Amino acid sequence: MISFTTFIFTLLALFSLSLSAPMRRDVFVPPIIYPKSGVVWIAGQHHNVTWETDGAPVSITNGIGRVYLANNTIIDLDHPLAIGFDILDGRVSVQVPSVPTGQNYSLVLFGDSGNYSPQFTIIGL
Numbered sequence: 496m497i498s499f500t501t502f503i504f505t506l507l508a509l510f511s512l513s514l515s516a517p518m519r520r521d522v523f524v525p526p527i528i529y530p531k532s533g534v535v536w537i538a539g540q541h542h543n544v545t546w547e548t549d550g551a552p553v554s555i556t557n558g559i560g561r562v563y564l565a566n567n568t569i570i571d572l573d574h575p576l577a578i579g580f581d582i583l584d585g586r587v588s589v590q591v592p593s594v595p596t597g598q599n600y601s602l603v604l605f606g607d608s609g610n611y612s613p614q615f616t617i618i619g620l
């Protein structure tokens with residue numbers, strides 16, 4: 496019978512393994528530079544979402560990018576803000592959707608793997 500402590504340590508070990516796993520594969524998880532935390536976007540505006548492309552592996556598993564909007568609970572997968580661009584571009588223009596004001600939003604950039612931007616504000620509906 497394993498002790499509760501052993502159980503907790505096993506969970507922690509599995510958790511840190513899942514966190515470090517992407518580093519070992521050729522998975523490119525580019526950090527989003529813009530939007531930054533605290534930025535305010537207004538519905539209808541166009542903005543360049545930008546991300547870090549330094550350190551990209553030579554062969555990327557999936558180099559086709561997608562950008563989605565997320566509120567603090569879910570990613571709106573039905574309405575991508577941008578699709579079909581090259582993840583090595585480091586930038587893609589999006590139009591700010593008209594969404595409810597008063598929530599914390601973030602963008603999720605997908606290539607190989609999803610990466611969240613800091614939270615920002617949208618003045619929408």
Ligand SMILES: *[C@@H]1O[C@H](CO)[C@@H](O)[C@H](O)[C@H]1NC(C)=O
Nearest residue numbers: 540541542543586587588589
């Ligand atoms: C996005 O960046 C490109 C290249 O720097 C620039 O020409 C364009 O005006 C920018 N778009 C916006 C909405 O800032």
Ligand SMILES: *[C@@H]1O[C@H](CO)[C@@H](O)[C@H](O)[C@H]1NC(C)=O
Nearest residue numbers: 565566567568569571595598
């Ligand atoms: C996030 O968006 C979903 C879908 O629009 C909505 O149902 C949900 O209430 C939103 N979450 C918050 C915290 O507003």
Ligand SMILES: *[C@@H]1O[C@H](CO)[C@@H](O)[C@H](O)[C@H]1NC(C)=O
Nearest residue numbers: 566567596597598599600614
């Ligand atoms: C947005 O984030 C701020 C800072 O974390 C928090 O104080 C606020 O309650 C959040 N607002 C919503 C609608 O979740």
